[in-house]
Amino acid sequence: MNTKKMLALAMFAFGLFFNARSYAGIIVIDDFSVGQRLVKDNKVNGSAVSATNTVRTLSHNLLSLDPSAQSAVKISYGKLDINNGIGANSEVTISWLLKSGVLSEASNAAFDFTAVKTDGNPANLKFLLNNAELVEFNIPTNTDKSMSFALTPDQLLAINGGGTLALEINGASGWDLGMDAVSFSVDNQAANVPEPALMGLVGISLTALSFVHKKRRG
Secondary structure, three states: OOHHHHHHHHHHHHHHHHHOOOOEEEEEEEOOOOOOEEEOOOOOOOOOEEEEOOOOEEEEEEEEEOOOOOEEEEEEOOEEEEEEOOOEEEEEEEEEEEOOOOOOOOOEEEEEEEEEEEOOOOEEEEEEEOOEEEEEEEEOOOOOEEEEEEOOHHHHHHHHOOEEEEEEEEEOOOOOEEEOOEEEEEEOHHHHOOOHHHHHHHHHHHHHHHHHHHHHHO
């Protein structure tokens, strides 16, 4: 095999090596671009009003309401909007069915979302998997902030098993919240370790190149 071919082989092997390094990505749970609609509970009776489509189930449960106040949740133009007028309070739940293996390629993962609009009333957000709490956030008032929560190995394993992921949101009377896409950020650090066969190919290529170079010099 001539020097040019050996050099090409080495370059190819190194290309595979660098392509096998770690990668990071985003797995979108819901970008709120599908199933645009308004969900509104008009009665304080302990029962929520829900709407289900192929992406999610969206529920609105009215907790208190002054006669002149309004409360509703709306999905439109890629955003979730929750509005409670003065004297109104509600709890909103969004749930999704996760397929098993959704994070099978991830060695690390985190929940990511952005609160794109909050008012001066505190709000609370909680993620649950199959009714078991994963994490709870206190949403800052008057903010436009991206937030992230790293999953533990046990939580990653549980999510990989699939089931119902729910997001419960509530707050003080009059709270408002806007949110864009909810997603997983993932990282496959395990791919940092090159496979032995690949490293062997690199080693053979470099050894052969060195031999050919020495022979020509001799």
